Amino acid sequence: MTFAVIRFGGSNCDLDVYHVLNDVLGAPTDLVWYKDPVGEYDGIVIPGGFSYGDYLRAGAIAARTPIMNSVKQFASVGKPVLGICNGFQILVESGLLSGALSTNEYPKFCCKWVDLRIEKTDTTFTSKFKKGEVVRMPIAHKEGNFFADSDTLKSMNLHQRVAFRYVDSEGDATASANPNGSVENIAGVVNKTGNVLGMMPHPERASESVLGGDDGFRIFESMVEYADRL
Amino acid sequence: MNHHVFIASDRSGTRMKYSAEITVQLKPGILDPEGATIQRALAHLGYSVESVGTAKKLLIELEASDIDEARGALDGMCEKLLANPVVHDYSIEIQ
Incomplete structure (x- = not known):
């Protein structure tokens, strides 16, 4: 079983994700440059960063690189694709996930x-969690304000495509717990079949207790367990 | 080789240069935090304005056989890359 972390010019969380998968979890992982062919992998992670300097819109340029056609093909056969932060922006820009991510309501990093x-x-990616459980992970972004029009939102809620919401410590999705103005406090969404996840929080920065928390580790554990069953 | 040259010169004879200005802006009703921040800064300077909206302008030069072909290509660019149809409207002006 081998996993791929795709690197674009400006990716900067690639080595962190690699470390968690390869070193902490023990799942063999390759760093794949976006110009290289995507080989036989069991899961793909698109890490955070500032691909192409966020030119035009965050994720817009990376989403149109040829490697994304391979990622779409990979996703279409049910294999896991995880986009974290800039990776989430790339997944919505590529059409693999619904919605858009624009500038935070308070327009600051x-x-x-x-x-x-x-x-x-x-x-x-979430089989290792309990429904309704409250977990902690860090965010680090300026364009994480999730938006979808009301019809799309209705459909996403109906088909349960929201994976995480920003909440307070009681687990309530309040306005004050919303760090970026995302509609309905949405922090992460999945595609129809649940094998593509985009999330603004950084699970790779919360995968070892020495970093202040390890709730994010279960995202990677879930993915590896799923890939093992495929 | 001769054939190649012939095609190239034939094309250059019929194609025109166009300059286009594409404006990409947020759809009405979508929050524009940059505009809102600028509006607050203007207020600090004593300018009270009703609203500020921001937009991105792209200046594109291209060749096409006529203006319709140019407009078609620019439309395609907006749909596929320059604008995000989820949040943006765009307009194209060609000279």
Whole structure:
């Protein structure tokens, strides 16, 4: 079983994700440059960073690189694709996930730990959590304000495609717990089949207790367990 | 080789240069935090304005056989890359 972390010019969380998968979890992982062919992998992670300097819109340029056609193909056969932060922006820009991520309501880079409520556990990435559980992970972004029009939002809620919401310590999705103005406090979403997840929080920065928390580790554990069953 | 040259010169004879200005802006009703921040800064300077919206302008030069072909290509660029249809409207002006 081998995993791939895709690197674009400007990716900067690639080595952190690699460390968690390869060293902490023990799942063999390759760093794949976006110009290289995507080989036989069991899961793909698109890490955070500032691909192409966030030119045009965050994630817009990376989403149109040829390697994303391989990622779409990979996702279409049910294999796991995880986009973290800039990776989430790339996944919405590529059309693999619904919605858009625009500038935070308070238009400043926001870097802090947040509480997240697990909304869905029957996905490739959240099987190790309990529904309704509140977990902690850090966010670090300026363009994380999730938006979808009301019809899309209705459909996403109906088909349970929201994976996480920003909540307070009681688990309530209040306005004050929303760090960026995301509609309905949405922090992460999945595709129809649950094998593509995009999330603004950084699970790789919360995967070892020495970093202040290890709730994010279960995202990677869930993905590896799922890939093992495929 | 001769054939190649012939095609190239044939094309250059019929194609025109166009300059286009594409404006990409947030759809009405979508929060524009940059505009809101600028509005607050203007207020600090004593300018009270009703609203500030921001937009991105792209200046593109291209060749096409006529203005319709140019407009078609620019439309395609906006749909596929320059604007995000989830949050943006765009307009194209060609000279």
